[in-house]
Amino acid sequence: MSGLRRLRIVGTGLIGTSLGLALRGSDVDVSLADPSPTACTLARDLGAGRLAEQVEPDVDLVLVACPPDVVAQVVAAELTAHPNAVVSDVASVKSAILKELRASGADLSRYIGSHPMAGRERSGAVAGRADLFSGRPWVLVPHESTSARARELVTELVRAVGAVAATMPAREHDAAVAAVSHVPQVAASLVASQLRDLPTEAIGLSGQGVRDVTRIAASDPTLWTQILVGNAAAVAQILRHLREDLDTVLEALSALGEDPDSDAPGARSVLARLIAEGNAGQARIPGKHGAPPTTYATVTVLVPDEPGQLGRLFTDMGQEGINLEDLHIDHAMGRLMGVVELLVRPADADPLRAGLSARGWTLSE
Structure with a gap:
């Protein structure tokens, strides 16, 4: 890496900790800050970086991974505290933050919004994963006064953690994530809420x-x-x-x-x-891998709910020379059995069925 040597992460929840973990072993010196000393120390203990007070304050890039309702204030404070650094954030909403920053009078030439399209249902440092960003889109959201250096440093960071950089204006970004992320969350929550009072049966x-x-x-x-x-x-x-x-x-x-x-x-x-x-x-x-949608064939296998059985299935599949494209796992009601749907290329479906049957697996059509 050329321009990015020192990274300061403010906010050590899922995204901040995962970012530090993804950079572990790289040439980037990662420092961690968080309003909660416990959260920050936990992220340090997990290997996400060093505590900010233990490193030199001069950094190249500050990445703000705080809750959305305080991001603008934290970004403005970091721009003031680190006058030579580029500052970015990972909030999933960009227009409101940019509007608040403009009103603050901060020097926005060193600011560029960003948003990694990655996450988990779990939160906090303990949910952090080094591979959280691998192969995932990471949207850069520049504005009219964003400097070339700001774009370059954040793009460098995105590539370093294995993500794929994309660029969108703030308003376009917010409309897109509303459709592909925010409305699905509302819909999922509405459907799930209907399950609260259903009988156990x-x-x-x-x-x-x-x-x-x-x-x-x-x-x-x-x-x-x-x-x-x-x-x-x-x-x-x-x-x-x-x-x-x-x-x-x-x-x-x-x-x-x-x-x-x-x-x-x-x-x-x-x-x-x-x-x-x-x-x-x-x-x-x-x-x-972001390729055009592909229709796969499904091979359904009944797998005993016992240690090592799923691994044995994957090993047998590999020995048949067939690549697994995707899979779904469910459980047979009232039986200690898993229902595993193996998604493969259509041409591989029949050879896989024959091979697994010959190896003793029970298949369901």
């Missing part, structure tokens, strides 16, 4: 579908309140469109519910169109 029927839909509903309520407040206008606009579509579906279902045997003209086409348009949208999500 009903919850016991949960399969991979409801797990997929509600996975991110386990996210931090405080953090997500701040994110939604910061991007309220963009999120609200998409939710209005969603509400219009939902009202149409409700009308169709209500017409069918009044008399299931009735013709209910148009109702069935509404439902079919809903699923078909969902197919079209889902098909646009980038596939493996």
